[in-house]
Amino acid sequence: MKSFKIALAQFSPHIGNLEANALKMVEQANEAKKQNADLIIFPELSSIGYPAEDLLLRPSLTKRTQQVFEQLKTVKDIVMVFGFVNQTEDGQRYNAAAVMKDGQVLGVYNKQNLPNYSVFDEKRYFTEGHQHLVFEYLEHKFGVLICEDVWSLSTVQQLAQLNVETALILNASPYEVGKPQHRIETMSALAKQMNLNLVYVNQVGGQDDLIFDGTSFVIAKDGSITLQAESFKEALYFAEYEAEQQAFKVNALPPALDTMAEIYQSLVMATRDYVQRSGFPGVILGLSGGIDSALTLAIAADAIGADKVQAVMMPYTYTAQISVEDAAEQAKSMGVTFGIAEINPIVNSFMQTLYPFFGNSPADATEENLQARARGTLLMGLSNKFGNLVLSTGNKSELAVGYCTLYGDMVGGFAVLKDVYKTIVFELAKYRNSISDKPVIPERVITRPPSAELRPDQKDQDSLPPYDVLDAILYAYIEEDMSQDDIIAKGFDAEVVAKVIRLVDFNEYKRRQGAIGPRISSRAFSRERRYPIVNGWKAGV
Template sequence: KRYFAAGSDALVFAHEGVNIGVLICADGWEAAPAMLAKAAGAELLIAINASPFHMEKQSTRLDILRERVAETQLPIIYANMVGGQDELVFDGGSFVLNSDGTLTHQLAAFEPALAMVEFKHAQPIPAEITPHLSLEASVYNALKLGLHDYVRKNHFPGVLLGLSGGVDSALTLAIAVDALGAENVHAVMMPSEFTADISVDDAREMANMLGVKYSEIAIKPMYETYITALAPQFGNLPFDATEENLQARIRGMLLMALSNKFGSIVVTTGNKSEMAVGYCTLYGDMAGGFALLKDVPKTLVYKLCRYRNSLSKTILQRIITRPPSAELRPNQLDQDSLPPYEILDGIIEAYVEDDKSRVDIIEMGFQPTDVSRVVKLIDRNEYKRRQSPVGVRISHKGFGKDRRYPITVKLDFGK
């Protein structure tokens, strides 16, 4: 519902002898509305906002509002909403700038906050300033708030997730417990013949340490039943991604069955790096209702794990240090199929978030073969991303509403 209509005149009202100009959201991002308010007699500006979070957004807000202060020589109260709405998280973090651009008040981010702002001669009297959050802290809190509000506002009783013993599911579990409480989280380990013992041990220990409900369902009997049923069709064709994806789809089916029976929403654990290049299985590990790490690249996943452990030991160190693997075939590692994540994530950021071309990315120092391969994978896998669940956006351009790319394109992906 819209509460405001566009107008051509400045909105200025008097309160206790002070003329106050009102800016609504995007009014503050350009000079004209604030200047019109000053011309209409405003001595103080209030900017009310529904400004969604992305990394470093708060610094951008401060820089832009300081420009308005410099142009008008007026103090500004910036009030921002807080809460999750589908993929968007509104992070709050309201603040006040005096007429020389000095920050006099800074409220907490990612939680409702209230402050009394006192003025003397239309200038704010300095008060306590909440410390600035690190990038990792702000992203972690955005993910936590986004998950909490999506689950609670849509009236789900809790969440289900597949726990693999890997770093992505470990981080997802930690955020879910922080957001919803251990009593509302059910972790399910679904080992196969390719699952290492250490993965099962780590999954159990993580679940026990965090106090969540934990279940184990071996998928080998179901997998063998499918293979037997398909054998007449497959004939002597060799083991390939078909059998790998079959395991992921069995796991997805089990989680969705538990979701149907008990009402909890399935939270998927795939990250942005995997989503970008299609290193994920439709109707398998992509099956669920909320993709928490959908906009979090793998390199940032590791940083978030270390950040969470800096608060209290939550994620096992060997989960963080083990080489990542989907464990869908013997001795499998992610790096068998993908470039190193440091390289992969750099190319994804340049191509997806910054709209750079292949030539631009190569000029940044990446190898031409890596760039061509990754760009090709990103373009080819739009059809998968279009079928993925909604998830928290933390970058300035996430997959989904921010990046609308056609599935059907007459391109030669080999070039």
């Protein structure tokens, strides 16, 4: 038995850029070698990135994958375990892992368990594998698994029965609140049950609406955590196996993140990766003096730097002076570019143009929406002129019930708070202030009653239940799939529940037209919640 050192490459691939990913893998493998590592493990599908979606169907993928192998063959004196798309001569396509040393492929493993639920759609692209891969190196027996495989007890049992000592697990496991700790707890119990060391390497970074937190780890046969990587950080980590103790050396664990810190860091990383990898020079948003835009501004500045963020205050007749003051104060404290654009002339022009059609019809939400659409038009104009990405500032509570305006405050290419309930928005704002020497979000923004300020003395609660009640109902209906009757049985007012569910169902058409945004929950308004816009389903049961 010999001692050895494994490098865990908590890797952020650029989806579809196989050449750049291979170059980074070569660099990380060579760096690991400098640190005297004997093996380096990369995440699932690390050569192309996860999820590559219909890029997996491109005819040139086989050729590009071959070029990746040629690049990786230049690495010497270290075993590499990496993810790739294995397209076989019989026309099958596998989610696979290769074991390579000194330019020679020692073995290939095809993923056996293909997830096809929630955000996963692997059966659309891949064929299931049926064989385990076991290899011996430095007098130690290793097995290879890919992500979902390790959640299949029978698959892990079969591997353990082959006298494997350490399972190398390549992952692209998306983030949701609480999931990093859930993974570790589940894998700890599994390692102990199977008498296996588990080396778990996870992808990190934002990809469209998905967030990959990393949080890679090594768990010993007794279930103890011997190494844990920081969440939301791309880096190399090293695990040393000591032959004399026949165990992995215990490393100091990173400080645990509380829920708000975890969510905030996930949103910052998602925003940074989306903006930078989409090629935008910066971002622009409407800063209203309200809490949603204030939090979005803070996240944007933390993600890409204040010098790349532009905030525009667009007051109208009903905008309170304190809103203008708070917006200006925050912009100054964060060092972002700030400007004020009055929308009275635009809205008045709209009204004059529409008067022959409206006549003496009483004012209603139409006039309110014109204000939002005037603001949206200004933001898109600035975006078109200077190339910055418009960030939409709406939250999950508002999107759920349609408390937002199509082509108005919904404009933009990325909705940072799309999967964040309003009650959590308040908590995140408090958290962000707590980690600065002085508050970056004015206290008044947090304590004022929320208002869209589209009519005199307007408050959100004029149209909606209190947010703590609304969010609880929404969570039960969206995340927990509870029926209207079951939610009422929990003690909520029947009329309120019926209204909320009616609004959620009716506004599916509106959400479909909104920007994508980072997913932090088990059920976002995204790829895992697909409801028909037109349907006759009754929500009562």
